[in-house]
Amino acid sequence: MTRDAPAAEPLRVILRHAAERLVAAHAAEDLDEGCLEADLLYGAASGFDRARVIAAGALPAYAEALATFEALLARRLAHEPLAYILGTREFYGMTFEVGPGCLIPRPETETLVEAALAAIAEHPRARRLVRVADIGTGSGAIALAIAQHAPSTQVYGVDVSGEALRWAARNMRRFGLAERVVLLTGDLADPLTEPIDVLCANLPYVPTDDYEDLPEEIRAAEPQIAVEGGPTGIEIIARLADQLPAHLAADATAVIFELGAGQAGFVEDLVTRALSAAGRGPLDVRVHRDLRGIRRVVEVRTGYPTAPPAG
Ligand SMILES: C[S@@+](CC[C@H](N)C(=O)[O-])C[C@H]1O[C@@H](n2cnc3c(N)ncnc32)[C@H](O)[C@@H]1O
Structure with a gap:
């Protein structure tokens, strides 16, 4: 995937916030599950496996991957099963x-x-x-x-x-x-x-x-x-x-x-x-x-x- 301008916040902060939203929407049972799902959704958006998503936590996220991630996250927040989103x-x-x-x-x-x-x-x-x-x-x-x-x-x-x-x-x-x-x-x-x-x-x-x-x-x-x-x-x-x-x-x-x-x-x-x-x-x-x-x-x-x- 081509990389464009990095977003301001580190990836870790963005994913933590996404995990909290998943828990608040009852799409994830607890923060651990929310973090796992956020990692997997960002992985699907960026083409990274989970280890690479975690390793990239301190770095800024890239806007293009982030836009795809937000779209996938919205589907999950609307309770589409994670497996269907990931395929x-x-x-x-x-x-x-x-x-x-x-x-x-x-x-x-x-x-x-x-x-x-x-x-x-x-x-x-x-x-x-x-x-x-x-x-x-x-x-x-x-x-x-x-x-x-x-x-x-x-x-x-x-x-x-x-x-x-x-x-x-x-x-x-x-x-x-x-x-x-x-x-x-x-x-x-x-x-x-x-x-x-x-x-x-x-x-x-x-x-x-x-x-x-x-x-x-x-x-x-x-x-x-x-x-x-x-x-x-x-x-x-x-x-x-x-x-x-x-x-x-x-x-x-x-x-x-x-x-x-x-x-x-x-x-x-x-x-x-x-x-x-x-x-x-x-x-x-x-x-x-x-x-x-x-x-x-x-x-x-x-x-x-x-x-x-x-x-
Ligand atoms: C609980 S799912 C199991 C799917 C898969 N075997 C699994 O374990 O993940 C039940 C499956 O049985 C199929 N099914 C329901 N009624 C059936 C029938 N009368 N004859 C054949 N398949 C049927 C459904 O379409 C569905 O795919």
């Missing part, structure tokens, strides 16, 4: 492109990816080919993180939203994963034609009444279809549970669902009942907690070899 969000050590039309990947979803990678590594065909589905793929976060970290997989990412799938396709190309990832449009598991070994889903699970209480920032910017899960929150997950027997491979399989606080018991019942009714068993049920200690992910395995007794 990217880090997830599982990968930088995903995101924007209107797809859910911004959340840190708690990394718990699901961890569980899926373990289920893939322990699958009897782990050294050959494990077929994975990610239902409700959105930006492709889960499907692409799995494909990137588990090279012996063929991954299918399904979404009902064409807009979301366009983001997934951009990310698939960005990470060079088009050979092992197939994106499909449609309702839940309907578009799948291959039997699936490991089926993951982070479907909408916020109950309709709770949706109204979510921060304005989420309701105004992120697609409602990605967040609201129906009257109890688990209606869409329940429909997918009923579809499982028709789409899972006949031998070893794992089903891994992300859910909201307090939903684990209900989802465990839905999945185990659907699989038992189809004669699948014995079932190995696991619940994984996220970093906040919430029972976030339910996993049900069938047909995996049992570990030999210790000792």
